[in-house]
Amino acid sequence: MPTTKTVANQPLNASSEIALSMKLPRKADFEKALIRQYAKAIKLSRKAGHQVSFRVVVDPLAGAQTISVVEEEPQSHPFPVEEAPEPDAELQAALTAARERGRRRVAEILAEDVMVSAETFAELLGVSRVTVNTKRQNGQVLGLDGAKRGFRFPSWQLDRDGRPYAVLPKLHELLGGAWAVYRFLVTPHGALGGRKALDALKRGQDGEVVAAAESVARGDFR
Numbered sequence: 001m002p003t004t005k006t007v008a009n010q011p012l013n014a015s016s017e018i019a020l021s022m023k024l025p026r027k028a029d030f031e032k033a034l035i036r037q038y039a040k041a042i043k044l045s046r047k048a049g050h051q052v053s054f055r056v057v058v059d060p061l062a063g064a065q066t067i068s069v070v071e072e073e074p075q076s077h078p079f080p081v082e083e084a085p086e087p088d089a090e091l092q093a094a095l096t097a098a099r100e101r102g103r104r105r106v107a108e109i110l111a112e113d114v115m116v117s118a119e120t121f122a123e124l125l126g127v128s129r130v131t132v133n134t135k136r137q138n139g140q141v142l143g144l145d146g147a148k149r150g151f152r153f154p155s156w157q158l159d160r161d162g163r164p165y166a167v168l169p170k171l172h173e174l175l176g177g178a179w180a181v182y183r184f185l186v187t188p189h190g191a192l193g194g195r196k197a198l199d200a201l202k203r204g205q206d207g208e209v210v211a212a213a214e215s216v217a218r219g220d221f222r
Contacts, residue, residue, distance in 0.1 A: 106146060109182075115144070115152035124158065139172030140164060142181055154182070156198060167206045174210075174217045184213060191215055 045051065109115065116124070121141070122132045136143035136151065141164045143151040157164055171181045185198040191212040192200045200209050 106144075110144060110146040110152045114155050116155050118143070118151055118153065121153035121155070124155065124162065125164075135164070136178075139169045142168060142178055142185075144178055144182060157185075159201075165201050165206075167201065167210055170210055171213050174213045176217075184216060189216075 041053070118129045118132050122129045125132065132141065132143075132153070133151075135141040136153075141153060142157050143153050145151055157168065159165055168181070171184065172178070175181050175184055185201075186196055188194050188196050189212045192205070192208060197209050197212060200212075
């Protein structure tokens, strides 16, 4: 998910970051969080007398979403500006803990039996390791990066004929990264009758899977 930057419609500024971390939210939860941060941006802008904006950032490893108030330096201002408050320590600690949980979860996923090395995956495909890495870079196969274990390739991404699912390049294009594609494939989706996208692919429902990915890419919430 790309960073989205929204400017509060008030005269604003200062220089701090107020963040809110959460698991990828349901629509109602996300809207409430967004409204709360918008209200904080307005309050801060009025206090500082300058422009303030806020942005939404998704951390792919932590599986967490952050809504941050970002204060901007004014071009010029005739009035003194109060010093911005320090970031909330408890909130920062929560973000750090979420990222650590994310890193541990990544390690657990990459250690699963279905996650194979580039060499093993190349053998499954009957190609060279160089070809596997080229396919990974082109989004033709799904390869997940781990700091210690290197790239790992889910063996379940091969269809009954032993070929990577044909929709993988399209999923990479729509969702923007290997971990996003992974989460999409192993998550149940209402648009797929509550089935995981991977299970729908096994049923040959490529069109429905791509439509569900397009819905996720638009920001629709289940």
